[in-house]
Amino acid sequence: MSDYIFLDDRRYAPTHEWAKVEGDIAIVGISDYAQHALSDVVYVELPEVGTQVSKGDPVAVVESVKAAEDVYAPLSGEIVEINEELPDNPEWVNEDPYGKAWFFKIKMSNPAEYDELLDVEAYKKVVEEEEH
């Protein structure tokens, strides 16, 4: 448990995505716990820029040698930018999940949704429960 990195400058979805807000844009990636659980990531599929997404929609895919998982939009809005370098460098997800390995940016249509996401303490509890 203590091994995982949790950052308090962002919020988390119970499905292990993080979102960090800059103005009306939210940057989205997956948590350090998620990349640990997946193990070595070998493939990332990103949405197209311009896609309208609703909170909870599966919008990206991340595959490791163990499993393939959907990445869900933690917030509603429009995909305005994707990390185009990430699909060619899937190992970034393991190396730097909160930095280099951001997945996409959403222009939020309902910024109030951000406050509904889990703060770092609440997210730690989710991870603790999954670890049991």
Next chain:
Amino acid sequence: MRGPEPTIYEISSPGRRGYTLPELDVPESDIPEEFLRDRLLLPEVAEVDLVRHFVRLSQKNFGVDLGFYPLGSCTMKYNPKVNEVAARLPGFTKIHPLQDPATVQGAMQLMYELQTYLAEITGFAATTLQPAAGAHGELTGVLMMRKLIHEGRGEPHRTKVLVPDSAHGTNPATTTMSGLQVVEIPSDKRGNVDLNELKKHLDDTVLGFMLTNPNTLGLFDEHLLELTHLVHEAGGLMYGDGANLNALLGITKPADLGFDVMHINLHKTFSTPHGGGGPGSGPVVCTEELAPYLPGPIVDVEEHDDHVHYIWKMPEHSIGRVKAFWGNFGVMVKAYTYIRMLGAQGLREVAENAVLNANYLQALVKKTYPVPYGFRTCMHEFVAQGKIEGAEDVRALDIAKRLIDYGFHPPTMYFPLIVPEALMIEPTETESKQTLDAFAEALERIAEEARTQPELLKTAPHEAPVRRLDEVRAARYPKLKDVPGME
């Protein structure tokens, strides 16, 4: 035996060949210019090189004829050789699918009887033998459900298919391929479908529920009858994934449990070769109501005064063909032979011994490894975890690789997804107590090695033709073609 075998292209040498053609006895005609290529990359080898290459490859392979193969969810039972004898009979091998039905009545009789046996074993009304594998059978079954609900019952608003979180990945894939939406239903603490969660999703948009029973945890759903009742009450249909039918043969019939349609894997339950030894076959059985939607043609019988005549018949509202010709016929001959050799009592004993073997092995393995649902009696398989106290760095993968050194095929790993570090073990009915004891002992010794010399596991296998493969590199930088001179 050590080291990689070169590819057939690396053995190739220009001008070498392994055949001679007879003298031309028809007028020669030239291939039109536009169909000719400068360079056709075919290997050129002598017969002896060819035979040695493939024999060497076969010696590096691990198959059920070589050792214990407890690959969970795959039912890697021994394939009796009498099946092969029957399938090689010239009456079955020297016929053509386009022949006049009057000249292949024997083959059609076999298909008709196999259709009948499979329907009888599962309690259903009708069968198609066309699908070529399990997932193909799933797609067939779900397309039939969709057509019945959307067209037959006139409810096109039903587009949701419920799938438990313990399901094979093919279930959601099938749903998506059928143009329907997947809704995942979590499992409860005893490994059953969580009925309270299920009830939240049962509305008039539900087309059906796809359930594997016993499920991938090797557990028979304890609320199955209530579950199938709830789905039917909501206007949905029950799809049965027959992957684990081996546990039920002769004990209970899926139709009696409330399923409407299911596929059967002949290459699992009915002992036909599997994996690289395939091909597979995934017949679909269904209720009276779904029967008109079966793909066709299927074999039907006409009764005459002094004889019967087998004919091809297209079901009335058929979803159409799902495969060219009649399905994988050779596989059907083998499955038919298996059923006839065992008979009803023998098939029941298959299930009894498959479940007994799995529970015996579960009891042994439980002493050394966590078995999260080990408090329940399992069916034909169980799921342990590759977690060893005092060796926290060791993973399921390392244990699996080390098992190869002990002469066993590793179990299925990292599936089902709801069990971390899963080792899914299915011994099947064809293994002796000695083999099960030896496997459990190997797992115990590996746990001991993990504590005292973990490097041994981390670098395993040591005794196989190749050492630990770098699967991360293979997935990140796949080299898909290895043909000299080919881009």
